[in-house]
Amino acid sequence: MKLLIIEDDIAFSHTLARRMSKMGFECVCVNLESEIIDKCKVFLPQYVLLDMKLEHSSGLHYIEGIREALPTCKLVLLTGFASIATAVEAIKLGADDYLTKPADTKLIAKKLLGEEIEVENSFESTMSPERLEWEHIQQTLQANGGNVSETARQLNMHRRTLQRKLQKRPVSK
Structure with a gap:
């Protein structure tokens, strides 16, 4: 299970990669926007976790390029600032799902794998x-x-x- 983590926060991406590796994913991190499409073509992941707010632009700008390079991958957009408008836009552009930060690794893995998420458990991850x-x-x-x-x-x-x-x-x- 190859997972490409696209996140400009290097520390966060490496922490997430370590945690997802423990769950059985083979992880590669991309921290520079200029490397996103090339990494997709070289690594050929089945799963992509894309941050919404990258250093210079929005992750939304890369969804179509990722879809062209990896038409069958499961693409989940991860954001710290959730809104209905961006969720709808992400899905229209080709994202499979949408998660808000902070999301625990179990929730991320379930979203990537397309597993059902129990309503009660999703409320437990709601921030105070x-x-x-x-x-x-x-x-x-x-x-x-x-x-x-x-x-x-x-x-x-x-x-x-x-x-x-x-x-x-x-x-x-």
């Missing part, structure tokens, strides 16, 4: 409001290159309040 806030703060901070002042302005939050929130450990789900 505190975790959702922490994830949003981290995404905004990353988008601003670590600039705390700009992040505080965008979040409509006092800089000191943001600094206190950043010092706290992330809440588990």
Whole structure:
């Protein structure tokens, strides 16, 4: 079971690859957008996990190219910011499924393998409001290159309040 993980966050992609390898997948990571289509043609995976927000563009831009190179692969789009519009767009472009981060490896594997997901279990992976806030703060901070002042302005939050929130450990789900 060959899995191609397309993710610009190198640490996250390697962690995910290790975890998916333990579940029986042979994993290869692509961290540069310029290598996506070439890796698809060389590695020939049966499964592709594509991040929505890549360094320079959206993962949506690569779905059609991946489909051309790998017409029978199972393609799942992974995103930190879910919306109905992007889910519909991803499916229209050729993605087989859509998952929101953070998703545990069991859920990812089930989506890739096309297994049914129990409704009760899917609600267990829903984030708490505190975790959702922490994830949003981290995404905004990353988008601003670590600039705390700009992040505080965008979040409509006092800089000191943001600094206190950043010092706290992330809440588990």
